[in-house]
Amino acid sequence: MSFLVITHVRKSFGGAPVVDNVSLQVPRGEFFALLGPSGCGKTTLLRMIAGFETPDSGTIAIDGETMNAVPPHQRPTNMVFQSYAIFPHLNVFDNIAYGLRKLRLPKDSLRAKVEAMLATVRLEGLGGRAADQLSGGQRQRVALARALVRAPKILLLDEPLGALDKRLREAMQLELRAIQRKVGITFVLVTHDQEEALSLSDRVAVMEGGKILQVASPRQLYERPVSRAVADFIGEINFFHATVREITAETATVNAGVLGVFALPAANLAPGIKAGDHILLAIRPEHVRFSAQGVAGEILTSTFLGERSHFHVRIPGRTKPVAVSGHAPPAGAAHLVFPPENLIGLPSNR
Amino acid sequence: MVADRGRNSHEGYVLLAPTLAVMGLALAAPLLLMAITSLKTQNGLGFADGWTLAQYGEVLGRASYRALFLRSVLISATVTLVTVGLAYPMAYFVAFHTRHKFIWLVALTIPFWTSYLLRVFAWKIILGFNGVINSGLMKLHLIDQPLSFLLYNPFAVVVTLAHAWAAFAILPIYLSLEKIDRSLLEAASDLGDSAVRRFLRITLPLSMPGVIGAAILIFVPTTGDFVTPELVGGTKGTMIANLIEVQFNAAGNWPLGAALSLVSMAMVAVIAGLFVASARAATKAAR
Amino acid sequence: MKNRSLSVYAFAYLAFLYVPVLVLPVFSFNDSQFIAFPLSGFTTRWYAGLAADTALQHALGNSLKVGLVTSLLSTLLGLTAAKAVIHYRLRGTGPALAFISLPLFIPDIVLGISLLLLLSAVGLPLSLAAMVMGHLLVCVPFALTVLIARFEGFDKNLEEASTDLGENGWMTFWRVTFPLMLPGIAASLLLTFVTSFDEFLVAYFLSGTEATLPIYIWGQLRFPERLPTVLALGAIILTVSVALVVLAEYVRNLGVKKVMVGA
Numbered sequence: 001m002s003f004l005v006i007t008h009v010r011k012s013f014g015g016a017p018v019v020d021n022v023s024l025q026v027p028r029g030e031f032f033a034l035l036g037p038s039g040c041g042k043t044t045l046l047r048m049i050a051g052f053e054t055p056d057s058g059t060i061a062i063d064g065e066t067m068n069a070v071p072p073h074q075r076p077t078n079m080v081f082q083s084y085a086i087f088p089h090l091n092v093f094d095n096i097a098y099g100l101r102k103l104r105l106p107k108d109s110l111r112a113k114v115e116a117m118l119a120t121v122r123l124e125g126l127g128g129r130a131a132d133q134l135s136g137g138q139r140q141r142v143a144l145a146r147a148l149v150r151a152p153k154i155l156l157l158d159e160p161l162g163a164l165d166k167r168l169r170e171a172m173q174l175e176l177r178a179i180q181r182k183v184g185i186t187f188v189l190v191t192h193d194q195e196e197a198l199s200l201s202d203r204v205a206v207m208e209g210g211k212i213l214q215v216a217s218p219r220q221l222y223e224r225p226v227s228r229a230v231a232d233f234i235g236e237i238n239f240f241h242a243t244v245r246e247i248t249a250e251t252a253t254v255n256a257g258v259l260g261v262f263a264l265p266a267a268n269l270a271p272g273i274k275a276g277d278h279i280l281l282a283i284r285p286e287h288v289r290f291s292a293q294g295v296a297g298e299i300l301t302s303t304f305l306g307e308r309s310h311f312h313v314r315i316p317g318r319t320k321p322v323a324v325s326g327h328a329p330p331a332g333a334a335h336l337v338f339p340p341e342n343l344i345g346l347p348s349n350r
Numbered sequence: 351m352v353a354d355r356g357r358n359s360h361e362g363y364v365l366l367a368p369t370l371a372v373m374g375l376a377l378a379a380p381l382l383l384m385a386i387t388s389l390k391t392q393n394g395l396g397f398a399d400g401w402t403l404a405q406y407g408e409v410l411g412r413a414s415y416r417a418l419f420l421r422s423v424l425i426s427a428t429v430t431l432v433t434v435g436l437a438y439p440m441a442y443f444v445a446f447h448t449r450h451k452f453i454w455l456v457a458l459t460i461p462f463w464t465s466y467l468l469r470v471f472a473w474k475i476i477l478g479f480n481g482v483i484n485s486g487l488m489k490l491h492l493i494d495q496p497l498s499f500l501l502y503n504p505f506a507v508v509v510t511l512a513h514a515w516a517a518f519a520i521l522p523i524y525l526s527l528e529k530i531d532r533s534l535l536e537a538a539s540d541l542g543d544s545a546v547r548r549f550l551r552i553t554l555p556l557s558m559p560g561v562i563g564a565a566i567l568i569f570v571p572t573t574g575d576f577v578t579p580e581l582v583g584g585t586k587g588t589m590i591a592n593l594i595e596v597q598f599n600a601a602g603n604w605p606l607g608a609a610l611s612l613v614s615m616a617m618v619a620v621i622a623g624l625f626v627a628s629a630r631a632a633t634k635a636a637r
Numbered sequence: 638m639k640n641r642s643l644s645v646y647a648f649a650y651l652a653f654l655y656v657p658v659l660v661l662p663v664f665s666f667n668d669s670q671f672i673a674f675p676l677s678g679f680t681t682r683w684y685a686g687l688a689a690d691t692a693l694q695h696a697l698g699n700s701l702k703v704g705l706v707t708s709l710l711s712t713l714l715g716l717t718a719a720k721a722v723i724h725y726r727l728r729g730t731g732p733a734l735a736f737i738s739l740p741l742f743i744p745d746i747v748l749g750i751s752l753l754l755l756l757s758a759v760g761l762p763l764s765l766a767a768m769v770m771g772h773l774l775v776c777v778p779f780a781l782t783v784l785i786a787r788f789e790g791f792d793k794n795l796e797e798a799s800t801d802l803g804e805n806g807w808m809t810f811w812r813v814t815f816p817l818m819l820p821g822i823a824a825s826l827l828l829t830f831v832t833s834f835d836e837f838l839v840a841y842f843l844s845g846t847e848a849t850l851p852i853y854i855w856g857q858l859r860f861p862e863r864l865p866t867v868l869a870l871g872a873i874i875l876t877v878s879v880a881l882v883v884l885a886e887y888v889r890n891l892g893v894k895k896v897m898v899g900a
Contacts, residue, residue: 050801052797052800052801071800071805072797072800072801073800073801073802073803073804073805073809074803077801078801078802079797079798079801081794081797081798082794083792083794085792085794085795085797085798087795087798087799087813088795088817089816089817098799098802098812099802099803099804102803102804102808146798146802147801147802150802150803361725362721362722362724362725362726362727363721363725363727364721365717365718365720365721365725366717366718366721366722366727366733368714368717369714369715369717369718369737369777369781370718370733370736370737372714372773372777373736373737373739373740373774373777374736376752376770376771376773376774377736377739377740377748377751377774379755380748380751380752380754380755381747381751383751383754383755383758384747384750384751384754387754436650436653439643439646439647439650440646440647440650442643443643443644443646443647444647447640447643447644447647452886454647456882456886457651458651458654460658460875460878460879460882461654461655461657461658463831463874463875463878463879463882464658464661464871464874464875464878465835465850465851465854465871465874466835466837466851467837467851467854467855467858468661468854468867468868468871469657469658471858471864472657472658472660472661473657475660475664475672476656476657476660482656482660485675513653513654513657516654566742567741570741570742570743570744571744571745573744574743574744574745574746574747574838575744575745575746575838576746576838577837577838577855581858591744591746594746594750595746598750598753598842604754607750608750608754611746611747611750611751614744614747615743615744615747618744619742622742
């Protein structure tokens with residue numbers, strides 16, 4: 001039985017639906033991400049789970065209990081806000097202890113809980129610090145500790161790392177992952193940063209225009225996107241127009257015009273594609289190889305990125321250059337090779 | 351992130367209602383009543399039946415009343431100019447040239463924690479025949495006779511009011527100067543402006559909202575003040591408010607008083623409106 | 638450098654502001670009934686005279702009563718209106734605010750007179766209650782300005798965070814909203830009290846038989862022999878005000894340096 005069950009939830013603010021017939025299931029203990037561009041409805045969905053917005057239709061159930069009629073302060077969820085929302089008139093200790101006050105725990109037990117949480121988020125000894133004396137990274141950890149100390153069934157995070165600089169963000173990502181593993185609570189993270197979603201989560205739901213495009217593990221999303229929108233959103237990818245000649249149990253034969261004819265594994269085709277369909281053939285830049293023979297091309301730009309370089313290569317019959325990621329080509333003409341096992345077939349209309 | 355409060359907006363109206371009701375009762379209804387009263391004539395302790403525009407005819411017809419209106423407007427305008435003009439450098443100093451802003455602001459507002467009436471009276475003492483200035487100048491043998499032009503004339507009214515309303519000028523101007531993004535000033539310097547040019551092209555225009563606000567905040571109430579003219583204005587410095595006050599006390603002609611009030615209110619509103627409009631236009635044109 | 642002349646100007650301006658104010662204490666200790674130079678010597682008899690002046694004390698009491706009620710009511714009205722306007726997206730917010738702020742742009746004498754007309758038309762007597770009503774007109778716009786500025790700087794997420802952490806509406810208000818609004822509320826209370834306490838023009842028309850302090854002072858200004866006593870009162874009010882401000886600042890800084898709790 002899934003822990004968080006969202007069924008046919010719809011929400012609009014007086015115009016087009018912001019969340020359009022979304023259904024999701026998240027098992028207990030999973031690190032789940034809602035990924036999408038601004039305005040795709042992911043934050044609204046998160047706020048509906050927290051109880052700050054009510055669905056127009058559909059249900060949200062947590063651990064078997066329907067939550068629609070439950071107000072936010074009675075839900076077994078806690079949220080880390082994008083702005084952190086640290087109470088400015090309370091110090092770190094009182095901020096973290098805020099949600100525990102009504103439990104009327106004995107003083108020692110309260111202190112022990114808070115200090116354990118301070119240790120978990122690595123802010124030991126800073127209990128007495130005033131709110132306005134915290135750095136961005138510290139505020140983020142206080143917000144996290146404050147939410148976690150109540151041991152919610154689900155922790156909701158609304159773009160928690162957006163305000164941090166790159167290095168801090170990467171460090172926090174690792175910590176967040178470690179904390180989630182340690183406490184074992186279900187995390188639902190909202191973000192527009194696909195790298196973040198892919199590196200942190202067990203599974204990701206890609207959203208656009210209020211709808212879910214695909215729910216899958218990061219690897220699956222990267223290697224087997226089911227639509228152009230998903231493929232485009234996650235990482236960089238090259239698209240070529242092609243037609244499916246025939247499909248057998250093992251192989252699909254695809255005619256890609258200037259690039260030639262390819263025989264790819266049938267599993268590389270998105271579900272629902274039949275023989276004769278016009279498709280988009282897609283391949284990631286790091287899978288395109290330079291070789292002595294293949295499609296002749298002309299290198300337009302080359303950018304050195306450290307462990308690898310990025311190239312834009314023009315090939316005949318195609319205006320947009322092919323993105324290639326790898327090491328420098330052999331001297332002389334650049335020829336491109338497209339290994340069939342790395343080619344993905346996607347539906348041509350969205 | 352827009353949280354829709356559509357569902358709860360009736361709560362918002364409920365919260366707003368009491369304040370609107372109180373202000374409506376205490377402001378709209380009385381003003382309406384004043385308009386009604388201005389259309390009547392006094393008859394002993396009450397009003398005669400029937401409506402008439404006679405009061406307005408009197409207000410606008412009498413040359414002495416018209417002269418009084420003109421004088422009041424001129425005095426208030428002068429007060430506004432002097433107060434704002436003197437206050438601007440002070441506000442500028444606090445905004446840009448000191449680290450102890452709070453102390454300065456407190457020091458600047460403390461004088462206004464004394465009774466307004468006593469402050470006006472204090473100016474009477476200072477400007478008077480035997481007052482501080484005259485005694486001091488005589489002691490220093492700079493004059494033989496006390497100066498008589500200091501008191502009981504428009505000059506005294508202007509000085510007293512300029513002092514009384516100083517805080518109302520300093521604070522709005524200070525706030526709008528404080529709001530100016532310091533990096534704008536740095537950018538101007540970086541692009542070649544001297545300190546003076548930068549002031550004229552950036553600081554002054556950006557502080558205009560505060561200046562305009564201060565001007566209106568001072569101009570409007572000073573037209574309605576009868577205390578200062580009565581205490582230090584003498585006969586040459588009376589203002590329209592003195593005339594209005596008399597109608598409600600000694601002369602007992604409420605309709606005339608009401609008509610005078612409404613006319614002066616309308617006049618002040620029109621002038622203020624013209625001022626704001628032209629100030630805004632001037633600021634835009636100067637870009 | 639411009640800096641120098643500006644500093645000189647600033648201090649000169651400050652002197653200009655304080656000179657009339659200093660007249661009060663100087664002549665309140667002057668041993669002469671006439672407020673004129675030269676000074677006649679030191680005395681405290683005018684201060685002693687204050688204790689015997691029952692009319693003055695009565696007026697002072699009235700001013701305190703009116704001031705207190707006005708400040709509480711106008712702050713409350715300003716608070717509800719500010720919250721309504723900032724937290725809820727209501728239609729007609731602009732016009733509503735403009736209407737509430739209207740008294741700032743109408744001469745006080747007009748406000749006083751029009752209320753006088755209202756009371757006389759309805760047949761109600763002039764009284765301290767009438768004065769409170771008039772003062773509300775004058776003070777609510779100030780309260781509203783202060784409180785709106787305070788609300789605007791308020792992170793809305795804070796109330797949501799409190800709800801998220803388990804507190805219902807009332808507790809959220811008590812534990813988060815109210816403490817954070819307190820400085821704004823205190824500022825509003827203070828501003829409106831001071832405004833009401835010193836307000837003369839509106840009170841003048843609405844006072845009837847009960848005088849407030851400014852009205853009492855106005856009456857005294859015609860009697861030269863009563864003046865030094867009045868100045869003594871003015872000097873006391875000034876001292877008390879300054880002391881209050883200093884105290885308030887001290888208390889405020891105490892709060893800021895709060896020593897850690899529970900560390």
